[in-house]
Amino acid sequence: MSASTDPRFASPGPPKRPLRLSWGDERVRGIVWQVLVVGIVVSVVYWLWSNTVHNLEVRRIATGFGFLSREAGLPIGESLIPYDPSNTYLRALTVGVLNTLKVAVIGVILATLLGTVVGIARLSNNWLLSKLAAVYVEVIRDLPLLLQLLFWYTILQGLPGPRQALNPIDGVFLSNRGMKLPFIEWTSAHWWTLLVMVVGIVLTWLYARVARAKQYADGQPRKVWPAGLALILGFPLAVWAAFGAPFTPDIPELRGFNFRGGLTVSPEFFALLIGLVTYTAGFIAEIVRAGIQAVNQGQWEAAEALGLRRTEVLRKIVLPQALRVIVPPMTSQYLNLTKNSSLAVAIGYQDIVSIANTTLNQTGQAIEGIAIIMLVYLTISLSISLFMNWYNAKIALVER
């Protein structure tokens, strides 16, 4: 509650005077300044707008988003939804958005994991480990991301062809066509199993909340894990068994000049993912380190004095406080990773920027193409900020 809403502290404020039409009146000056600035901005925008309209007419460039329903005719290498070049531009752009989201979601998860590990390693008592983490953070943050992406992509392209593919672990093949991983033949049974598992996770989370609320009320701790285990593993397994437990391994195999079967990770996606994850992890590591260091040493000592185990201290005392420092800058790193995924265009991964760029080259409608790119990123940025702000408000210190 801020002081101004509290009736005890409400100040009457300066008495309202009638507006004097004079330069000496602060409010008059304010209005004049605003009119002036808004006027300049509006006239500049109008000037640019009229130039653009004129230029579009002279160059006979079509306007509007009508092209979205036309046949795209642009081939896309990897797609999460069925797509072929005879589909419309709208579908091609949707594929691009999904590809951007794919690399962003996987990237955020992996970068958080790697960054946390490196950040904690920097605080390690082991001199070698902490120095190594420090060197990693310093070097990775001092090189342009685009350079790193080109570097990884060049390395991946320099790998031998499919016939001499590297085979680090059984069933995993690395070649200049990308990475091949063993997988299972995916059927509807697996979708149902996955769905039940997600529902189980949500239910477990709700149950844990109820259990905690009850513990606050009567002080009795309740075991959550048996119910959680049943919900997250038991029921999905039962569903899977009910479908007849389908399990056919799909292992990549060399047939002729290329691989058959298995899960494919394209070299473009792989290079982009490695680059984004290692780069962002360097920044996240610093945030995590700063967050943990920000927790007062007395908190550790007090928690140990209460007889908590070290893992409990970390989980129940230190991390909740460190998170308050960590979450806001972490949000901007997630946003950065998502925006940086637009560099995909330089190594040929077909994300939204790449596909919109091809679209605007094919149709000549530059304004619409760039507007689409900006709209997509603004939407993603805004959603991430909103979610992280909600999360931040949830974990923020509740002050009196």
Next chain:
Amino acid sequence: MSEITLNTAVSGVPEAPSRTAPVRTTGAVAWARQNLFGSWWSTAVTLALAYLIVRWTIGFVEWAFLNAIWEVPVVNGQAQTQACREIKGIGACWAVITEKHRFILFGTYPFEEHWRPALVCLLFVGLYVVSAMRRFWNWTLVPIWAVTLTLIGVLMWGGVFGLSYVPQERWGGLPITLILSTFGLAFAFPLAILVALGRRSKLPAIKMLCVLYVELIRGVPLISLLFMASVMFPLFLPEGMNIDKLLRAQVAITLFAGAYLAEVVRGGLQALSRGQYEAADALGLSYWQKTGLIILPQALRMVIPPLVNTFIGFFKDTSLVLIIGIFDLLTAGKTAIVEPAWQGFGIEVYITVGVIYLVFCFAMSRYSQDLERDLNRHRRR
């Protein structure tokens, strides 16, 4: 001496058994015991890491130095790179750097005139060093920047003082990277201050415009702004009026930098205690007097370390102009290996370009860390 023999066994109290000397807590052995072999876990980590580091270092030294080729014969202007191709994967081919370093550094700038971009790079470094010295943190910096930037323009373009004219299309390499980042900062900084002040203004229309600008720019990737500069900008201007590509990219980078710097400056404005504002008001200073004499000098000083960090970010981000085909350091490196003879030696080129970026960024980041420690000295007990 015989009177004072150490007879501690006084009246039947048994003598304490002799104890071993305490474990040393200083010196190399003690340090290693504490920092490398503190526990079983720590020992295992140390050994595993030491093994990996030694192995990788040996591998890298073999590849980069022992098996490397530093020069290849050139026949009829064609580099003979068979020797390099034979050792691919075993040894580095630094011959690509020996052959192409002038191109990577200065692009297609006329060969005999390369001393000019080289001098420009030195001028930039000198400018950074002078700006980093606290003795110059006052109004003298403004003329220093103005004079140096003019000098840089004269050197690059030429056409006066007997220097031959070099059109902008032929500029390239490191000078472009330095120009884009430095000019970007020089123009973005005043813009950022105005926007930051505007965002904290009590006038709703101005505040809204500033918020809109900052949030819009920060919500989209730099690439989309660069695309805008390269394909949309020509449509914005009246027919016949044309601005060259480098300048358009410069405008995009400046607008981008302005939004981010504005947020950094706003941080400084918010961190300043309210008493400073109220005291300035109480003295009867006008808004601009208050801002220029009281608020900004304190607020900017507070945010110098994050400003340097933001600048490091832009220095790296200028490499994105590669995507719209402007010839900066990274583009020059990428173009150097397009020639068939040198295709496939990207790793060597990217490592070299990376080292150049690393030198600049590392120097700045070190400076920012030292400065932060220095400026926070009063906070430490």
